Amino acid sequence: MLAWATGSLLAGAAGYEGLLIGIAYVGLSVLLLVAVLRKKAPSGSCAFEGARVTLNRWPAFLPIGMGFLVGLNICPPLLLAFTGAVSSGSLLGSLIFFLAFFLGTSVYFVPIPFLGVFRRVSALQIVGKFAAVIVALYYLYAGILLLAGGVL
Amino acid sequence: MTTSGRTEARSSGMAVWKAVLLMLPAALLSSLTWLGNLMGGDIDPLIVVALVASWLGFTVLFVLMLTTGKTYRYRSIMFILTAIALPLDFIPYMVETYGSMMLADDVMFSGGASFCPLTMPMIIIPALVKGVVIFPGEILPGTAKGAFSIMFILWVGASLAVGRGWCSWGCFYGGWDELFSRIRKKPLIKHKQIDSRWRYLPFAVLLAIVLLSAITFSPIYCEWLCPFKAVTEFQAPSSVLAVMQITIFALLFIGLVVVLPLLTKRRIQCGLFCPFGAMQSFLNKINIFEVRIDLEKCTQCKKCIRECPTFSLDESSLESGKPLMTCTKCAQCVDTCPQGAISYHIKGTPLKANPTVAKVLFLYPAYILLMFLGAGSVAAALYRILMLVTTGSMLH
Numbered sequence: 398m399l400a401w402a403t404g405s406l407l408a409g410a411a412g413y414e415g416l417l418i419g420i421a422y423v424g425l426s427v428l429l430l431v432a433v434l435r436k437k438a439p440s441g442s443c444a445f446e447g448a449r450v451t452l453n454r455w456p457a458f459l460p461i462g463m464g465f466l467v468g469l470n471i472c473p474p475l476l477l478a479f480t481g482a483v484s485s486g487s488l489l490g491s492l493i494f495f496l497a498f499f500l501g502t503s504v505y506f507v508p509i510p511f512l513g514v515f516r517r518v519s520a521l522q523i524v525g526k527f528a529a530v531i532v533a534l535y536y537l538y539a540g541i542l543l544l545a546g547g548v549l
Numbered sequence: 550m551t552t553s554g555r556t557e558a559r560s561s562g563m564a565v566w567k568a569v570l571l572m573l574p575a576a577l578l579s580s581l582t583w584l585g586n587l588m589g590g591d592i593d594p595l596i597v598v599a600l601v602a603s604w605l606g607f608t609v610l611f612v613l614m615l616t617t618g619k620t621y622r623y624r625s626i627m628f629i630l631t632a633i634a635l636p637l638d639f640i641p642y643m644v645e646t647y648g649s650m651m652l653a654d655d656v657m658f659s660g661g662a663s664f665c666p667l668t669m670p671m672i673i674i675p676a677l678v679k680g681v682v683i684f685p686g687e688i689l690p691g692t693a694k695g696a697f698s699i700m701f702i703l704w705v706g707a708s709l710a711v712g713r714g715w716c717s718w719g720c721f722y723g724g725w726d727e728l729f730s731r732i733r734k735k736p737l738i739k740h741k742q743i744d745s746r747w748r749y750l751p752f753a754v755l756l757a758i759v760l761l762s763a764i765t766f767s768p769i770y771c772e773w774l775c776p777f778k779a780v781t782e783f784q785a786p787s788s789v790l791a792v793m794q795i796t797i798f799a800l801l802f803i804g805l806v807v808v809l810p811l812l813t814k815r816r817i818q819c820g821l822f823c824p825f826g827a828m829q830s831f832l833n834k835i836n837i838f839e840v841r842i843d844l845e846k847c848t849q850c851k852k853c854i855r856e857c858p859t860f861s862l863d864e865s866s867l868e869s870g871k872p873l874m875t876c877t878k879c880a881q882c883v884d885t886c887p888q889g890a891i892s893y894h895i896k897g898t899p900l901k902a903n904p905t906v907a908k909v910l911f912l913y914p915a916y917i918l919l920m921f922l923g924a925g926s927v928a929a930a931l932y933r934i935l936m937l938v939t940t941g942s943m944l945h
Binding site: 496520523524525526527528530531532535542 | 746749750752753754756757760761763769773790
């Protein structure tokens with residue numbers, strides 16, 4: 398619903414919605430490609446290494462600080478999906494978009510609730526990574542076309 | 550003649566009679582399919598020649614499959630023939646109907662495109678959510694060649710009958726891949742040089758196109774990725790987008806269907822890219838036929854792994870006695886195993902049960918599928934060739 402509301406808001410920005418969504422597509426799909434193709438998993442890294450070191454010095458702030466940083470953590474697939482849902486133009490479209498997003502990301506999330514059972518199923522993770530690359534390439538191309546003049 | 554000579558002659562005579570009896574039902578069934586093409590209208594002698602010749606050819610190949618133990622070789626001939634025959638008939642048909650194999654936007658979106666089974670994974674979610682078939686082809690039989698309803702019924706029946714056997718018996722595109730994979734005697738890129746993780750790519754393509762098609766309400770695979778538009782029909786290059794799409798599918802056809810199969814002697818498009826094949830892999834689970842390896846006979850020579858054209862056998866298969874779920878039941882491993890340790894098998898029966906019975910029971914639905922989906926094209930292509938020879942044109 399938030400995505401649909403944002404889309405409705407953008408619709409008011411006559412002439413710029415294509416540009417804004419195009420920029421978001423390109424930026425976020427590149428981010429998704431980087432997230433998938435780099436060797437280390439995003440969940441194991443920290444964007445603010447200095448802040449983490451500082452927080453380690455003051456153990457009292459650690460839980461709050463870590464929670465805050467987790468909140469800041471960028472999730473490229475979610476942001477890309479949000480942008481896609483924004484551009485769908487209807488509430489039903491946005492809902493379908495996030496249903497598809499849920500189904501797609503389930504490939505990644507399956508191992509979490511069944512720790513120890515599915516974690517060894519590396520096949521799912523390989524499929525998830527390949528699929529993420531394909532989706533990222535699709536949106537990268539869609540974003541470039543939007544920036545080039547809204548051909549798509 | 551000695552006693553043993555007489556016994557041998559008698560047993561070989563029995564084998565021929567057995568094969569004839571086994572072949573008769575298939576020959577009668579297939580003759581009905583061919584006769585169906587003669588119904589209605591004036592009968593052109595060239596059509597009769599094409600139908601009889603193709604019927605005889607297919608029947609002889611089926612008999613050879615039953616009697617020689619070279620299932621893969623004769624299946625492959627029929628499979629490749631159907632793939633080559635499709636564009637030989639389809640492209641002239643497109644030229645006759647639309648003036649070109651390139652469809653204008655209005656024709657494409659008004660349902661002028663023929664329905665293709667590869668679209669099946671993409672249409673399910675949009676059909677459930679919005680009740681629309683996102684491929685612009687026709688739902689009921691009409692002017693286009695092949696309608697969704699007919700293709701859907703065929704697909705369900707074939708999936709129940711042979712599972713992913715569709716990819717080596719029914720698919721009228723796979724023969725192109727197989728043709729180029731069989732040209733070289735030895736591969737330039739050996740199977741060990743191909744990272745096994747690529748085997749998961751078809752499942753990722755399936756996941757991506759199903760979700761993107763659900764989101765965009767358009768058949769993403771057909772629009773962007775299908776290499777076989779090169780041998781059927783495609784959108785006219787009327788916009789930058791269409792030019793991009795044509796470039797992509799042409800490159801995919803050259804790369805996945807021609808060059809890589811030539812270099813690797815593998816069906817790269819079928820084994821490492823096709824999302825429809827990935828979907829059929831899941832349907833292998835509900836199909837009663839499978840390929841099994843008798844671990845007592847197996848000497849671990851790994852010839853089957855080296856020869857499998859679709860990457861469906863690996864070290865784990867030789868431990869479990871089963872190929873991977875992606876097995877297309879093409880019979881390459883069955884025919885090449887030096888120990889005769891690999892055979893068709895019916896799930897639920899003992900592994901040591903008569904493999905010949907399982908083979909015959911599998912070959913029947915598989916051959917009938919091949920015949921229904923491909924034999925018509927072979928006869929039609931032969932007719933076009935005869936037309937070309939006698940009139941100088943393949944067009945009516």
